[in-house]
Amino acid sequence: MADSSWTSSAESLKGVILDLCGVLYDSGEDGGTPIPGSVEAVKRLKASDLKLRFCTNETQASRDKFVAKLQKMGFDISVCEVFSPAPAAVAVLKDRGMRPHLLVYDGLLSEFESVDQTNPNCVVVGDAAGNFTYENLNDAFRVLIGLEKPVLFALGKGRYYKEADGFSLDVGPYMKALEYACDVEAEVIGKPSSVFFHSVLSDMGLQPHQVMMVGDDLVNDVGGAQLCGMTGLQVRTGKYRPSDQQHRSVKADGTVDDLAQAVDLLLGARAGPL
Amino acid sequence: MADSSWTSSAESLKGVILDLCGVLYDSGEDGGTPIPGSVEAVKRLKASDLKLRFCTNETQASRDKFVAKLQKMGFDISVCEVFSPAPAAVAVLKDRGMRPHLLVYDGLLSEFESVDQTNPNCVVVGDAAGNFTYENLNDAFRVLIGLEKPVLFALGKGRYYKEADGFSLDVGPYMKALEYACDVEAEVIGKPSSVFFHSVLSDMGLQPHQVMMVGDDLVNDVGGAQLCGMTGLQVRTGKYRPSDQQHRSVKADGTVDDLAQAVDLLLGARAGPL
Numbered sequence: 191m192a193d194s195s196w197t198s199s200a201e202s203l204k205g206v207i208l209d210l211c212g213v214l215y216d217s218g219e220d221g222g223t224p225i226p227g228s229v230e231a232v233k234r235l236k237a238s239d240l241k242l243r244f245c246t247n248e249t250q251a252s253r254d255k256f257v258a259k260l261q262k263m264g265f266d267i268s269v270c271e272v273f274s275p276a277p278a279a280v281a282v283l284k285d286r287g288m289r290p291h292l293l294v295y296d297g298l299l300s301e302f303e304s305v306d307q308t309n310p311n312c313v314v315v316g317d318a319a320g321n322f323t324y325e326n327l328n329d330a331f332r333v334l335i336g337l338e339k340p341v342l343f344a345l346g347k348g349r350y351y352k353e354a355d356g357f358s359l360d361v362g363p364y365m366k367a368l369e370y371a372c373d374v375e376a377e378v379i380g381k382p383s384s385v386f387f388h389s390v391l392s393d394m395g396l397q398p399h400q401v402m403m404v405g406d407d408l409v410n411d412v413g414g415a416q417l418c419g420m421t422g423l424q425v426r427t428g429k430y431r432p433s434d435q436q437h438r439s440v441k442a443d444g445t446v447d448d449l450a451q452a453v454d455l456l457l458g459a460r461a462g463p464l
Numbered sequence: 465m466a467d468s469s470w471t472s473s474a475e476s477l478k479g480v481i482l483d484l485c486g487v488l489y490d491s492g493e494d495g496g497t498p499i500p501g502s503v504e505a506v507k508r509l510k511a512s513d514l515k516l517r518f519c520t521n522e523t524q525a526s527r528d529k530f531v532a533k534l535q536k537m538g539f540d541i542s543v544c545e546v547f548s549p550a551p552a553a554v555a556v557l558k559d560r561g562m563r564p565h566l567l568v569y570d571g572l573l574s575e576f577e578s579v580d581q582t583n584p585n586c587v588v589v590g591d592a593a594g595n596f597t598y599e600n601l602n603d604a605f606r607v608l609i610g611l612e613k614p615v616l617f618a619l620g621k622g623r624y625y626k627e628a629d630g631f632s633l634d635v636g637p638y639m640k641a642l643e644y645a646c647d648v649e650a651e652v653i654g655k656p657s658s659v660f661f662h663s664v665l666s667d668m669g670l671q672p673h674q675v676m677m678v679g680d681d682l683v684n685d686v687g688g689a690q691l692c693g694m695t696g697l698q699v700r701t702g703k704y705r706p707s708d709q710q711h712r713s714v715k716a717d718g719t720v721d722d723l724a725q726a727v728d729l730l731l732g733a734r735a736g737p738l
Contacts, residue, residue, distance in 0.1 A: 196525055270475050322598040331624065335631055349645050350605065357609055359602050366644040367637035371623045 196423060196444030200459035204400040205241035207390055207415070208232070209381075210248060210272075211351060212406035213427015213449050214265060218354030219438075221438040222261050223397050227450030229264040236266055238460075241394045243460050245273045245387070245403070247346035247380045247410065248362065249316035250397075251278065251297040273390045275345035275380030277299035279314055282379060286343065290314040293326055293364075299404045311337060313366060316345035317361040327364065334372045344367055346380035348410055381407075382414025391418070404452055406430050413440035425449055468699060470718030471733035474500065478674040479515035480730075481664055481689070483655075484522060484530075484546075485625060486680035487723050488539060492628030495533055499701050501724030503538040505698015508727050510540055512734075515668045517678070518546045519661070521620030521654045523590035523635065525571040527551065528531040531581070537699035547664045549619035549654030553588055556653060562615065564588040565607040567600060567638075569684055585611060589642060589650075590619035603636065608646045616642055620654035622684055626703045655681075656688025665692070680704050687714035699723055 208214065214232065215222045241339050244267060248256055253276070257269045276298055283290055283305050292302060295318050302314075313330045334340040343351035348360035365376045381388055391398060398419030405411020406428030415422040424430060424442040427449070435445070446452045488506065509516050509642060522530055527550070538564045552570055557564055557579050557702045565584035566576055569592050587604045608614040622634035627694075639650045643659065654660055665672060672693030680702030681684020689696040697705060698716040701723070709719070720726045 202481075210697070279500055318598075320598050322593050322601070324596040325590075327596070327637075331633050331637075332630055335624070349647075350609070359598070359605050361639070363601075363605075363641035363645040367633070367641040369642040371633055371637040 194444065194455050194459075196421060197454055197455050199421060199458050202400065202461045203240065203402055203421070203456070203460075204263035205243070205396045205402075206235055206395050206456075207243050207245045207296060207387075207394075207401060207403045207420075208235075208408065208449070209403075209405035209411050210244055210246040210260070212430075213404060213425055214260065215263060216352060216354065216428065220354075224265070225448055227448060231449045231453040232265055232267070234427070238457060241396065242271065243390050243394055245381065245390050246272065246274050246316075247348055247361075248274050249276055249298050249345045249380075250295040250319060251273070252300050255297060261418075273386070273393075275316070278386060278389065279343055279379045281346060282343070283312075283314075288312045289332060290343070292316075293321070293330040294318050294383070295321060297333070311344060312341035313368065314343045314345065315361060315365055317348075318364070319358070322359075322364055327367065331368060331371050334374070340372045340374045342372070342374055342376040344376040344378050344380075346405060346410065347376070347378045347382075350429065381410040382417065384414070384418050387414060387420070391420075392415045397440060402456075404449065408434040408437055408440050408442060412442045416440070416443070423451060423452055468718065468729050468733075470695060471596040471729050473695060474730050474733035476674065477514065477676055477695070477730075477734075479517070479668050479670045479676075480509060481517050481661075481675060481677045481694075482509075482590060482687045482703045483517045483520055483677075483679035483681065484520040486704075487678060487699055488534065489537060490626060490628065490702065496537070498539070499722055502683045505723045505727040506541070507541055508545075508731060510652070512731060515670065516545065517664050517668055519655065520546065520548050520666050521551055521570050521591075521622055521635075522548055523654075524569040524593060526575050529567070529571060539695045540699060542724070547660070547667075549590070552663065553617055553653045554579055555586075556617070557586075562586045562630075563698065563711060564617070565604060566590075566591050567595070567604040568619070569595060586615035586617060587642065588617045588619065589635060589639055589658070591622075592638070596633075596638055601641065605642060605645050608642060608648070614646045614648045616646070616648055618650040618652050619685065621650070621656075622681060624703065631703070655684040657681075658688070658692050661688060661692045661694070664692075676725065676730075682708040682711055682714050682716065686716045690714070690717070696724055699726060 214228045294316035347362040350357045368419040402421040403415030404423045412422035620641040621636040624631045625723035676695040677689030678697045686696035695717045
């Protein structure tokens with residue numbers, strides 16, 4: 191059963207932000223498969239009077255590439271509607287004149303082509319997956335420990351995500367490994383950073399209380415959005431686990447079976463009482 | 465210059481515990497090389513009236529193997545004088561009837577041969593070095609996240625150690641990665657655990673205040689020993705870094721250039737005033 195008390199605020203909403211992986215599709219070796227009903231749900235949101243943006247911590251491919259993948263799955267989505275950590279990190283690095291050593295997935299390297307990477311004075315860690323070899327993590331560690339004041343940027347801090355064959359480690363655990371090794375605290379770029387969410391709200395031209403975030407990650411999607419003043423809705427797809435409902439610090443404003451149900455309830459409530 | 469105020473308590477000492485890597489030898493691809501003067505220093509301690517034990521977080525080889533390596537370097541050392549985490553872990557696992565999934569260096573597997581490893585109900589992580597692939601860490605994570613109550617044992621929690629070509633990540637960062645991924649706290653077996661140090665003291669038949677620990681690791685050797693009530697002496701070899709002297713919570717009772725100088729000063733002070 192869906193708890194639908196969150197729909198009472200549906201009328202005042204002016205925008206929706208959707209997470210991608212675990213909400214629109216499940217990832218897997220073949221690039222992933224759409225979650226049933228999600229293609230249609232995005233279509234319905236786009237046809238409504240709500241503004242729509244997508245906000246992801248995806249760092250295994252450049253934005254162009256993973257948006258193309260989603261379009262191929264049938265989603266009505268374009269690059270300019272999608273916010274992801276790599277372009278945000280590039281802006282931060284350029285702004286501060288920093289030269290990164292990159293520990294990221296090969297598919298993400300092209301996003302950083304415009305940034306000077308000679309003689310690194312910081313490390314950027316993303317979800318490098320198979321690139322998280324001992325040697326690569328050690329190389330990043332040696333850059334950090336060789337700096338007078340180590341600076342570490344993390345593209346998100348997720349614990350794990352769901353793939354076709356089970357849960358897989360995300361960037362967060364590797365961020366923690368480097369933090370501990372060098373006794374530093376990483377600067378997180380991406381969800382749940384408020385700076386990141388505010389860049390999306392600013393693009394939408396909306397205030398936090400006018401927007402609802404829908405995600406499968408209780409801490410990074412729901413909790414991050416709530417900290418900004420948005421409504422946070424969790425779907426029971428992707429990395430959702432029943433134990434999320436007993437989390438010690440984050441409580442979703444609502445929980446629904448999937449995006450299709452979220453859109454059904456949301457648009458139904460906006461259409462007025464039955 | 466060596467600060468020698470710590471020698472004032474030399475007369476009351478009845479035993480010495482030495483760390484191995486970074487105190488007796490520097491590790492490297494060729495198995496490592498003795499630190500100048502350390503072979504002779506061990507010999508002098510053995511010839512004295514002080515009891516001597518060795519206490520290491522070495523988990524890249526079985527005790528037999530790394531003691532043989534040290535003997536080949538010229539050290540007067542035998543297996544029964546050496547305390548390392550793997551045998552201690554085996555005792556804990558058997559005592560609690562736990563079946564480990566092992567994420568350790570290949571050379572350590574033989575230490576766990578007597579332990580049932582079918583259908584694992586815990587994970588043991590050691591310094592697996594090159595075995596810390598993404599796939600292997602993910603396998604360990606999946607075991608933990610699949611347990612109702614994840615149990616993680618770490619063979620030490622060192623941040624890094626020194627090799628011939630620079631610093632290398634130790635087990636600690638990987639322990640932190642798994643802790644964060646599964647929201648658990650690891651149980652550390654090895655230094656700086658008091659349980660581990662007390663097992664050495666018990667074997668020596670001495671009280672903590674009668675024993676001095678000599679190591680290169682400020683937190684795990686010096687801090688751990690001090691928490692037990694021992695004197696903690698740091699050598700400026702191995703992973704020693706000048707910034708250790710500004711550490712926010714651990715302050716060594718003394719700092720010396722190397723083991724040779726430590727033994728010189730210690731035995732000199734015990735011989736009485738000049």
